Amino acid sequence: MNVQEIRKQFPILDQEVNGHPLVYLDSAATSQKPISVIEAINDYYRKHNSNVHRGVHTLGTRATDGYEGAREKVRKFINAASTEEVIFTRGTTTSINTIAASYGRANVSEGDEIVISHMEHHSNIIPWQQLAKEKGATLKYVPLQEDGTISIEDVRETVTPQTKIVSIMMVSNVLGTMNPVKEIAKIAHENGAVMVVDGAQSAPHMKVDVNDLDCDFFAFSGHKMAGPTGIGVLYGKKALLEAMEPVEFGGEMIDFVGLYDSTWKELPWKFEGGTPIIAGAIGLGAAIDFLEQIGLDEIEKHEHKLAAYALEKMSDVEGLTVFGPNDPSKRAGLVTFNIDDVHPHDVATVLDAEGIAVRAGHHCAQPLMKWLKVSATARASFYLYNTEEDIDKLVAGLVKTKEYFSDVF
Template sequence: MMDIQKIRSDFKILDQNVNDKPLVYLDNAATSQTPKQVIDALVGYYELDNANVHRGVHTLAGRATDAYEAARAKVARFLNARVTSEIIFTRGTTTALNLVADSYGEANISAGDEIVISYLEHHSNLIPWQQLAKRKGAILKYLDLEKDGTITVEQAEQVITEKTKIVALAHVSNVLGSITPIKEIAKVAHKHGAVIVVDGAQAVPHLKVDVQDLDADFYAFSGHKMLGPTGTGALYGKRELLEDMEPTEFGGEMIDFVELYDSTWKELPWKFEPGTPIIGGQIALGAAIDYLEAVGIDHIHQHEIELAGYAIEKMQTISGLEIYGPLDPVKRCGLVTFNLTGVHPHDVATVLDEEGIAIRAGHHCAQPLMKWLDTSSTARASFYLYNTKEEIDALIQGLELTKEYFGL
């Protein structure tokens, strides 16, 4: 059982007024808030251990390196990677997915090959494959969606063929919250000799992710959506794939030996981490994992199911409000995307902000999905471990006030 009030006491940012109203933060799918324990880990590095990693022999460098590599080990354990070297620290999901496209994709995609994605994809898991296909003369294919915005294994079986080399899918949609059956689709991809790349930005903060059980070839996520600092995250890759890949960025730290006209690279994971990394940030990401594990990912997911179910039930009582995605909260993570007939989503968000309620409005970096939904933009309320049903009640009141404001 989660003690929500105790959890909330760790997030000083939540204890404030915005526009003279108590802050209700419902924009967690964009960026989650950061608890004191994670902030303390970040500050502690800069106050006590601020030195570069791997290179120095002095005490501070040793402490910084130990803490940095300990954070990598926490990520590996959190995702159930086979070995720590399968974890590449990145600036987040976008950087990780671009690394796979620019390294593995560049080496393994030829003219006429197929890359399969879906209409659900965030631009960061669409544009790298789009551009790779253009460079290589490959064919970009899309999995269609069911009426509720979900992806089925049957659809994957119809689209993935012997020509398919890469399948790249979001584990959880950042717009609909729908959960993709990655494990089952991975079996389809592997049956045809393709690798599966997973955008886990919206899954890792909310679901128990086991990359071995999923049999994902690559899995990317961001720290700032799971209580960590911005500019942090990681790419998981199967060791045998990463070992065959070439780095896409070059400089210090990732080299083994440099000659005048050629160079060799360090072993995994360091050959993909050039330059000085975001040391304090990744250490703090490790602290965020500690926090999530202490609360319990399963408890967090169950809490979000309850919040999403409660929000959907309340929203369905508002006339003129359309909810996108599956209505069964078990089929989604903790967010609800919607539109109010006659009111632009940005206007909805603006009125709610006057009431101290933070939501997201726009195309959510998913314009092909907006086209599939036959709209240009939507409003999105997204929940996390510190949100309450009382905050959803405030959202519902704010939506009713929005309707009154616009004379609906």
């Protein structure tokens, strides 16, 4: 990978923040967008803007071709069997809520179990909490090992024949842990449960093959993978999606509407009520083109290298604690940390004064914060446009942060 050439494709990176060149280390929250994605969205609105599927005029045909063409790009990107298995949503949150509201309500009953882990994002906790309360089901948690990983033995002990749904993130947005979701899916299926994978932190950074994983559902968001905000994907096995009821009703998703009854369109459109996210889907398609031109294997290799470099350099900062696996091969391209006696928000504020953007807070993972015995953490997350020089500046900023608060107190 020629990172310097890649960086030129991201105009937002060519600026100063607080008098310093921008060092953007918050891609786990949202990634920056290359020129090709920005231009694809601009081109749609300038030349092809129209609603899809409904009109027979030229603009409607162009818009429909762009929208459905993006669906085919997604299908290939995750190796789904058919475009019928690719549902466009607002993002990972909407995708998981759709699974819970449709599949969950129809298939979970009193006394059944739903299994998740302590490291899940709130978007993969709250829908299952609500479903468990509504149905009288039991929400169970796979315990974590000391280094923030999941052991297959613990999964086997937690998942039982009463388990109906297992929902686990492929990569932790806090710990960077890469979870063995393929093996977890096998255990779920052995017990008659379906496997849901939160792919928000994996799809942007590594090759994902839903057939190889044998997951039943997979959810991810466009804005974390160089695409626009407001667009995401719900993949589901065709047989499951066909048996599920829509959760939004209105235009686009109907076949026949009578005074007292209606029927739905076939997949995937029965889950896409109303005017869909046309420009967002086209932007996501352009993002996929961009990432695949570089190569997901190369991106993953680059981020592993950055994570290893960051762990090495940050270990020299006295009083700094890094959370998650110490082995770089077991973690994705992010590092979450705290500095003794300095609140993460203060760390992020001082770094911002140096032009360095990191995330601070609970990262939508309050149960994990409790497990870590902290109220909040700071997080630096890397993507294909980051360099070792960025990490050097981060470490220098952390040293300056320590010095500043040592002087204050």
